[in-house]
Structures are given as structure tokens and as C-alpha cells.
Amino acid sequence: MKKIxxxxxxxxxxxxxxxxxxxxxxxxxxxxxxxLNPFSGAVRNGESKQKRNTIKLEEEGLKAAVNIxxxxxxxxxxxxxxxxxxxxxxxxxxxxxxxxxxxxxxxxAAGRLSEILGNRFLEYDRNQRRIGILxxxxxSLKMIEKxxxxxxxxxxxxxxxxxxxxxxxxxxxxxxxxxxDYKPEEWSxxxxxxxxxxxxxxxxxxxxxxxxxxxxxxxxxxxxxxLYPSYFGPITPVMGEQKKVINPDxxxxxxxxxxxxxxMAAGTMVNPSTYNPKLGSNSWAVSxxxxxxxxxxxxxxxHLNLSLPAIWMEMQLTCPGTNVYGVxxxxxxxxxxxxxxxxxxxxxxxxxxxxxxxxxxxxxxxxKYEMDGKWKKLESSVVEIKRKNQPSFYDTIYRAPQGPxxxxxxxxxxxxxxxxxxxxxxxxxxxxxxxxxxxxxxAKRYSDYKNxxxxxSSPIQNFxxxxxxxxxxINHQGKLxxxxxAEGRFILDGTRxxxxxxxxxxxxxxxxxxxxxxxxxxxxxxxxxxxxxxxYYSGYYSEIRxxxxxxxxxxxxxxxxxxxxxxxxxxxxxxxxDALPLLLNHVDLxxxxxxxxxxxxxxxxxxxxxxxxxxxxLLFEFWWKNIKEAAWEELKxxxxxxxxxxxYVLLNMIKNSPEGKYFYTPISGKxxxxxxxxxxxxxxxxxxxxxxxxxxxxxxxAYNKINVMHLSNIDAFSRMNISxxxxxxxxxxxxxxxxxxxxxxVALGDRPKAYGIYPGGQSGNIGSPNYDDFLTDWTKGKYxxxxxxxxxxxxxxxxxx
Amino acid sequence: xxxxxxxxxxxxCISIVxxxxxxxxxxNPWWFFVIPVxxxxxxxxxxxxxxxxxxxxxxxGFLVWLFGNIYFDFVLDGHVLNRIAMLISLPKFVxxxxxxxxxxxxxxxxxxxxxxxxEVRELNGLKKYDAI
Numbered sequence: 009m010k011k012i013x014x015x016x017x018x019x020x021x022x023x024x025x026x027x028x029x030x031x032x033x034x035x036x037x038x039x040x041x042x043x044l045n046p047f048s049g050a051v052r053n054g055e056s057k058q059k060r061n062t063i064k065l066e067e068e069g070l071k072a073a074v075n076i077x078x079x080x081x082x083x084x085x086x087x088x089x090x091x092x093x094x095x096x097x098x099x100x101x102x103x104x105x106x107x108x109x110x111x112x113x114x115x116x117a118a119g120r121l122s123e124i125l126g127n128r129f130l131e132y133d134r135n136q137r138r139i140g141i142l143x144x145x146x147x148s149l150k151m152i153e154k155x156x157x158x159x160x161x162x163x164x165x166x167x168x169x170x171x172x173x174x175x176x177x178x179x180x181x182x183x184x185x186x187x188x189d190y191k192p193e194e195w196s197x198x199x200x201x202x203x204x205x206x207x208x209x210x211x212x213x214x215x216x217x218x219x220x221x222x223x224x225x226x227x228x229x230x231x232x233x234x235l236y237p238s239y240f241g242p243i244t245p246v247m248g249e250q251k252k253v254i255n256p257d258x259x260x261x262x263x264x265x266x267x268x269x270x271x272m273a274a275g276t277m278v279n280p281s282t283y284n285p286k287l288g289s290n291s292w293a294v295s296x297x298x299x300x301x302x303x304x305x306x307x308x309x310x311h312l313n314l315s316l317p318a319i320w321m322e323m324q325l326t327c328p329g330t331n332v333y334g335v336x337x338x339x340x341x342x343x344x345x346x347x348x349x350x351x352x353x354x355x356x357x358x359x360x361x362x363x364x365x366x367x368x369x370x371x372x373x374x375x376k377y378e379m380d381g382k383w384k385k386l387e388s389s390v391v392e393i394k395r396k397n398q399p400s401f402y403d404t405i406y407r408a409p410q411g412p413x414x415x416x417x418x419x420x421x422x423x424x425x426x427x428x429x430x431x432x433x434x435x436x437x438x439x440x441x442x443x444x445x446x447x448x449x450x451a452k453r454y455s456d457y458k459n460x461x462x463x464x465s466s467p468i469q470n471f472x473x474x475x476x477x478x479x480x481x482i483n484h485q486g487k488l489x490x491x492x493x494a495e496g497r498f499i500l501d502g503t504r505x506x507x508x509x510x511x512x513x514x515x516x517x518x519x520x521x522x523x524x525x526x527x528x529x530x531x532x533x534x535x536x537x538x539x540x541x542x543x544y545y546s547g548y549y550s551e552i553r554x555x556x557x558x559x560x561x562x563x564x565x566x567x568x569x570x571x572x573x574x575x576x577x578x579x580x581x582x583x584x585x586d587a588l589p590l591l592l593n594h595v596d597l598x599x600x601x602x603x604x605x606x607x608x609x610x611x612x613x614x615x616x617x618x619x620x621x622x623x624x625x626l627l628f629e630f631w632w633k634n635i636k637e638a639a640w641e642e643l644k645x646x647x648x649x650x651x652x653x654x655x656y657v658l659l660n661m662i663k664n665s666p667e668g669k670y671f672y673t674p675i676s677g678k679x680x681x682x683x684x685x686x687x688x689x690x691x692x693x694x695x696x697x698x699x700x701x702x703x704x705x706x707x708x709x710a711y712n713k714i715n716v717m718h719l720s721n722i723d724a725f726s727r728m729n730i731s732x733x734x735x736x737x738x739x740x741x742x743x744x745x746x747x748x749x750x751x752x753x754v755a756l757g758d759r760p761k762a763y764g765i766y767p768g769g770q771s772g773n774i775g776s777p778n779y780d781d782f783l784t785d786w787t788k789g790k791y792x793x794x795x796x797x798x799x800x801x802x803x804x805x806x807x808x809x
Numbered sequence: 810x811x812x813x814x815x816x817x818x819x820x821x822c823i824s825i826v827x828x829x830x831x832x833x834x835x836x837n838p839w840w841f842f843v844i845p846v847x848x849x850x851x852x853x854x855x856x857x858x859x860x861x862x863x864x865x866x867x868x869x870g871f872l873v874w875l876f877g878n879i880y881f882d883f884v885l886d887g888h889v890l891n892r893i894a895m896l897i898s899l900p901k902f903v904x905x906x907x908x909x910x911x912x913x914x915x916x917x918x919x920x921x922x923x924x925x926x927x928e929v930r931e932l933n934g935l936k937k938y939d940a941i
Contacts, residue, residue: 011928012926012928013926013927013928015925016922016925016926019918019922019925020922023843023915023918023919026914026915026918027840027843030840030911031840037897038897040911041839041840041911041915042839043893044874044878044893044904044907044908044911045832045839045874045912046832046873046874046876046878046881046908046912047832047833047836047877048836048839049839049878050889050890050893051878051881051882051885051889054881054882054884054885054886054888054889055885056884056885057886177837178836178837178839179836183889724893724895724896725892774889774892775885775888775889775892
């Protein structure tokens with residue numbers, strides 16, 4: 009018999025250690041052995057360029073087989089015999105294309121990143137739990153479970169996703185799981201709700217209450233209203249100007265009586281919000297009276313973060329009673345923006361302020377809080393945050409009647425000034441947005457549309473609607489709280505129950521328009537109403553895009569699809585157009601040299617366009633930035649100053665200055681020489697511009713670089729430094745990392761004709777040719793004709809060519 | 810032909826077949842292939858073939874992992890490995906060599922470990938091990 013040698017232990021141990029090392033993530037290096045294995049590793053995530061074959065889905069859980077056809081751009085066209093099977097198939101195919109994305113977003117929303125990525129995400133997770141996304145999603149799910157139609161759709165969708173997950177082996181698992189070394193977990197209705205809440209958070213998360221409270225105290229009522237008025241410059245409200253009695257509360261912001269230095273510490277440092285208030289959208293509808301075809305045209309382009317995998321996924325969903333095409337959000341059922349044979353709809357963010365902070369009086373031991381002079385028991389709960397390779401973290405979250413206390417003695421977050429304040433946010437209320445979209449998908453006429461949006465609560469959206477019978481409409485829909493004057497613009501006094509909510513503005517009083525005489529409706533995150541609306545509200549509105557769209561829609565009477573493309577791609581910043589003549593008038597030509605004079609003369613002919621090859625846009629941008637900096641310099645002394653007054657506020661100050669020469673700065677009352685500021689800013693701008701010009705980047709497109717980032721922020725999976733036209737304030741609202749995330753134009757008629765494109769591709773798989781194949785065309789302003797099939801036979805015939 | 814050379818070739822071929830078979834039959838865990846290779850090492854040892862087990866194992870694993878990755882990278886043309894190379898900041902050919910290296914070292918080690926499990930008395934007297 010042979011003897012076992014002890015020396016064999018040495019190579020054995022080396023091998024075991026090596027396997028262990030190559031099996032797990034070490035610092036930022038992914039598990040290399042798993043990842044580079046040719047049989048199941050990263051290389052197997054590659055997809056060849058062949059056209060996708062028709063899928064006949066016969067999974068367990070389906071009532072009948074579902075056919076899924078793919079067109080040339082890999083858009084699935086789902087044909088099911090019933091709505092449950094349709095949502096099942098939607099879940100299945102979405103998981104096949106985007107599983108990691110939807111799983112990751114739901115985990116990020118729930119505050120579970122430490123569980124998959126480790127302790128470095130603990131702060132992020134704690135913040136997510138404390139602002140209450142997970143508990144809000146759970147509350148909403150409870151509400152949704154009472155609505156049989158929505159519950160059926162969500163449940164079928166979940167089953168579809170899980171049917172796909174069950175079939176996955178390691179080889180086909182999305183690459184991100186392999187790199188971050190974790191596994192997809194079973195999908196659930198809660199995860200679907202979390203994705204919707206995450207969108208609500210993105211769209212309504214911005215607030216500047218703390219900063220504005222400081223500014224109000226520092227500037228005083230009068231100066232505050234000069235610098236931060238609710239209405240400034242020209243507006244095109246969603247519901248048009250009604251010319252009724254002006255509501256003084258909407259015009260002048262009174263300083264709340266409690267807001268003084270006893271209430272708030274004077275030197276509170278405020279960090280800018282991590283949310284982007286400029287995320288916006290455009291959408292408009294034109295009735296047949298203004299189109300060549302005599303049928304209405306509807307356009308919608310939501311501006312969201314530019315990310316890979318793309319935010320949207322295109323598809324057609326059909327079953328008896330439904331035939332809808334558009335974009336869906338991976339992780340949620342139904343089409344969110346789209347059209348069917350009869351109607352089309354678009355959405356833009358309402359941009360209202362629905363997020364408030366109440367400063368509480370809490371005992372040092374966090375046991376009691378004061379309300380109306382009485383001390384009451386402060387509720388608390390403990391949440392478990394699981395961590396990868398570490399024991400769970402337990403966080404205590406306190407809760408006042410207004411909402412959770414996000415920042416406290418144990419958690420400073422990035423907003424120390426909000427310590428011991430309760431967050432009241434519409435996102436926390438149970439809501440069922442899915443029902444609206446499920447109903448919109450099969451709506452046939454205006455009454456169906458109204459019924460679909462009637463219970464839509466959060467985030468407040470502007471719905472635009474067009475029907476082939478030539479009805480057009482717009483509605484600023486959602487739960488908008490009834491408020492006292494100025495309520496919500498500043499930190500609220502949490503010790504008074506009077507400031508707790510007093511219900512909502514009635515649905516039939518919400519701003520809206522039906523078949524206006526202008527024959528068009530539009531929204532671009534502008535004020536929903538004029539100053540004559542009887543209820544007080546406030547928000548973070550943008551007016552410039554709406555004004556420009558209105559100008560363009562009013563200028564024509566026979567629109568076709570090409571005209572609409574031109575409007576969506578319009579690169580004019582109307583503010584620049586308004587400001588330029590005024591600024592040019594204030595330049596002191598005598599103090600300019602020859603080259604600066606030459607620049608001025610070319611600017612004279614500029615039309616405010618931020619086109620790719622425009623050579624003036626960059627110079628104007630620098631010029632205006634310098635003027636702003638000089639004008640608002642003294643506001644920088646406030647540690648709570650985070651947001652410059654609106655550009656139109658400054659423009660109006662220049663316009664209305666005494667004799668066109670001076671304006672008085674609000675704090676020191678210093679007399680500023682306008683001509684000196686504007687001329688100095690120009691000279692400085694020309695110098696900066698020439699510095700850039702020598703590197704040949706003075707064309708706007710060459711300077712204006714955008715990044716389309718992978719959700720994990722891994723550069724290797726992103727598309728960066730793409731030269732682009734457009735400007736955040738132009739209708740083509742492209743910015744460094746956000747922009748038109750879906751451009752759609754639908755011309756209704758006997759058969760809808762539609763065009764669209766989004767920055768990305770259908771597949772979320774980095775190894776797929778469909779990962780980012782639309783991106784280049786998107787930056788060039790191209791559109792794809794959308795293949796809307798009227799019948800299954802048509803789908804079959806056209807996809808199997 | 811030299812008998813030694815033939816034995817070496819047979820060892821390589823069987824190792825490669827084992828690497829393929831284990832990958833096809835069992836996907837999880839990713840390192841499963843070391844077990845059959847380990848057993849094959851024991852057998853080679855008992856056959857008393859004069860084979861440099863680590864080098865031969867290394868060569869088999871290196872070839873299979875390198876060409877496996879090259880093959881799928883080409884056939885699926887997904888450019889996934891380009892992205893992975895970017896992710897870990899290495900040129901792609903270095904990444905390819907790295908895959909070969911991982912496959913090679915593990916296969917080499919497992920074949921060698923299998924081979925050194927039992928003591929073998931060399932009949933030719935080239936090496937003298939104590940026998941019981």
C-alpha cells in the first residue's frame with residue numbers, strides 16, 4: 009500500500025488559497041477566477057449581432073402561450089391572450105434585458121447597498137432608510153393590494169421576472185453581478201413599488217427650505233422678495249393666463265412670524281441639495297386644427313439622468329382590449345409614456361414643492377417632543393441594515409407626527425442644519441401610480457384619460473393628452489397640499505399643530521386645460537398657474553423652455569412631424585435671446601480693444617442658438633456667468649447661500665436700473681455701476697474664450713461634453729465626453745449628465761405614426777450590441793420610426809422579414 | 810517515438826479533455842475542474858509516467874483558458890473583455906495572458922498535488938523513495 013506524503017499538503021494549501029483569493033472581491037478588484045473563466049465568466053456575456061428570434065413563451069404560470077416578436081431595433085412586441093399573461097411576459101422580457109438594473113435600483117432605493125457592496129455604503133443606506141423610501145413603499149404596497157386590477161398586474165409582472173430568474177445560470181447572469189460578486193434575488197411586488205418610489209424621490213426630492221430660511225432672515229422680507237420672487241420674467245402657465253383676481257400670497261412671500269434668530273442658528277452651513285431641481289421635461293399636444301393632417305400631434309421628452317442601462321425600455325404590449333406602444337420603466341408594469349390606436353399621452357414633472365422640514369423641540373434623550381406647549385412621547389423604530397461580510401447595523405429612527413427625524417444626534421448626514429427636523433414629504437403617503445398607467449394604456453377617449461389620472465397622487469405630473477377625435481388636454485395632476493401663505497418655502501415650526509397639513513386642493517380645482525382656443529397645450533416644468541390661482545403653492549419651476557415652446561407653437565398653423573422634430577431639437581435659449589440686446593447696450597465700447605470689439609460685433613448677430621458649430625454661445629455663457637458672479641458676489645458671505653437668484657431677476661434689475669446706470673445691492677446698499685460690471689465681465693470672458701479657442705474647443709459642441717454613466721459609475725461601462733449641442737434652458741435640454749431621456753412624437757390618425765429615440769439601447773447587457781446602439785443617433789438628433797403593429801399578423805409578417 | 814514524449818502528450822490531452830468536460834457538466838463552483846485534474850494527477854503518478862506534472866498541467870490550463878476566452882470573445886463579439894480590461898486598467902492582451910495564467914497555475918497545481926499525494930517507488934532506480 010502506498011503511503012500518503014505529508015509534503016502534498018503544500019501544493020494543496022497553495023491551491024486552496026489561490027482559489028479562495030480568486031473567488032472573491034479584493035478591494036476594488038473583482039473575483040478574477042470566476043470572472044475570467046472562459047466557460048462561465050465575463051466572456052460569456054457577449055451577445056452576437058444577430059437579429060433576435062421570436063420567442064414563444066410557455067412558462068409555468070401563463071394561462072396561454074405568449075408570442076414576443078422583435079423588430080430590427082430589438083423592441084419586443086408582446087401578444088398575449090389576457091392582461092395577466094401580457095404583464096407576465098413584460099416582466100419576463102424586461103428581466104431578460106435589464107435584470108441587474110431593476111434589481112440594483114430597487115436595492116438602492118430601499119437602502120440595501122451595504123448588503124451587496126459592503127460597509128462603505130452604510131451612510132447612503134442609513135440616509136435612504138431615514139428619508140423613508142422603504143417604509144413608504146411598504147405602505148403603498150398595502151394600499152395597492154386592495155385594488156384588484158393593479159395587484160393582478162404587479163403580481164403577473166413579478167411572476168414573469170421570477171420565471172426568467174429561475175432559468176438563469178451563472179454563465180448568463182448579468183455581468184454586474186459577476187463583477188460585484190452577488191446573485192439576483194427573487195423579484196417581488198415590493199421591489200416594483202420601490203422603483204416607482206425611487207422615481208418619485210428623484211422628481212420631488214429637491215428642496216432649499218433651509219437655505220431660503222437663512223436668506224429670508226438675512227435679507228428681510230422686502231429684499232428677499234426682490235431676489236427670490238415666486239414670479240419673475242415672462243411666463244406661460246400650464247393652464248394659461250385666466251386674468252382673474254390676483255392672489256397676493258402668490259406674488260409676495262411674507263416672512264413667517266416664527267422665523268427669527270431664536271428659531272434658527274444664524275451661521276448654519278448649508279450644503280447644496282444632492283437632488284437636481286433642473287430635471288425637467290417638455291411635452292405638448294397640438295390639435296388637428298393646427299396640423300397638416302388634420303389629426304392631433306403629441307410630443308413628449310422627459311429630461312432625466314443620462315444613464316446606462318437606459319432609464320427607459322421601448323415595447324409594444326397587446327392583449328384583447330389593449331394595444332399600446334411606448335416606453336416602460338424596467339421593474340414596473342405597463343407603458344409610462346406612449347400611445348395606442350386612439351390616444352397619446354406625455355408627462356412632465358410638476359416641479360411643485362411637496363417636501364417640507366419641521367424644526368422640532370426634542371428632549372436630549374430623544375424621548376419627548378413639544379407640541380402646542382405640551383411634551384409628547386417621540387416614537388422610534390429600529391431598522392436592520394445588513395452588511396456584506398459584517399454583522400448587521402441597527403439604526404434607530406425617530407418619528408414625529410409630521411414624519412421621520414432624518415438627521416439627529418446619531419446621524420448628521422450632509423445637512424447638519426436640519427438636525428432634529430421632521431421631514432414631511434408627499435412621497436411618504438401611500439399611493440398607486442400604476443393604476444393610472446394601466447388605465448391610460450387602454451384608454452380610448454378623453455373620459456377614459458380623466459378617469460385614469462383622477463387618483464394619481466405623487467409625484468405631481470403634467471399629463472398632456474391627445475385623442476384622434478381631436479380632443480387635446482393638459483392636467484397638473486397629483487396631491488397638492490392646501491397651504492397658508494409662504495408655507496413650505498421655509499423651515500416650519502414643528503411645535504405648532506396648526507402647521508400640520510390641512511388637506512389637499514380639490515382635484516377639480518387643479519390646474520388644467522381642455523381644448524383651448526389656441527389649439528395647443530404645453531408643459532415644461534413651468535408655473536402651473538398665473539398669479540390669479542386662488543390657492544397658495546410654491547415650487548421649483550423653469551419658465552424659459554415653456555416660453556420658447558409657446559413662441560414656436562404659436563408661430564405656425566400647419567405642423568407636421570418634421571416641424572415637431574425641429575422644436576424638440578431647438579437649441580435656442582430664450583433667456584440668452586432676451587438678455588443679449590440689453591447687455592450689448594450696456595457695454596462701454598471705448599474701453600474695448602480691437603479684438604474685443606470684433607467679438608461684440610459677431611455677438612450682435614447671434615440668435616441665442618446653442619448649436620454644435622455655434623461660435624458665439626460659449627462666449628455668451630462665459631459673459632453671463634461673469635456678470636452673475638459679480639452681481640451676486642456679496643451673497644456669498646452667507647454660509648447658507650446655495651442658489652443664485654433667477655437669471656431674469658438680475659436681467660430685470662439691469663433693465664429697471666435708474667437711468668440705466670446703477671443698481672443697488674440688496675445687503676450693503678452699495679451702488680453698482682452696471683456698465684462697469686457688464687464691460688468687465690465681457691473683457692474677462694473674451695480672455696477665457698480665447699484661451700479655449702486656441703485649443704479649438706470654442707465651438708459650442710466641442711466644449712459642451714456630456715457623460716452617459718453606467719449606474720455603478722464604472723467608467724469602462726459608460727460613454728463619456730460626447731460632444732453635443734443643446735443647453736439646459738433650451739428645448740433640447742441637454743446638460744452634462746441629464747437630458748431628453750426619450751424623445752417621442754406621435755401623429756394620431758387612422759393609424760398612429762410615431763417617431764422616437766432614447767440615449768442608450770434596449771439591452772442592459774454591456775456585452776450586447778444593443779447596449780448603447782441608439783446613443784450616437786440620439787446625439788445627432790435622429791429619430792427612429794416606431795413600429796406600431798395593428799395586429800399580430802402584421803407583427804409576425806414585419807418582424808420575420 | 811520517445812515513450813516519455815507520448816506520455817507527456819497523453820497527459821496534456823486528457824487534462825484538456827477533463828477541463829472541458831468538467832466545465833460542460835458542472836458550472837458551479839467555477840473551480841470544479843481542479844478535482845478531476847487532481848484525480849488524473851494521482852493516476853499519472855501511479856502509472857509511473859515520467860511527466861513534469863506542474864508544467865504539463867500549467868500548459869493545459871493555460872491553453873484552455875486563453876483560447877477559451879479568445880474563442881468566445883470572437884464568436885460572441887461582445888467586446889466584454891475590452892470593457893473588463895478597461896475596468897482593471899490593463900491592456901487586453903495582458904488580460905488575456907492573465908486568464909491563461911490563472912487557468913495554468915490552477916491546473917498545474919492540481920495535477921501536481923494529485924501526483925504528489927502518494928509515494929511511488931521508482932523501479933528504474935532514477936529516484937529512490939522509501940517503500941513500506
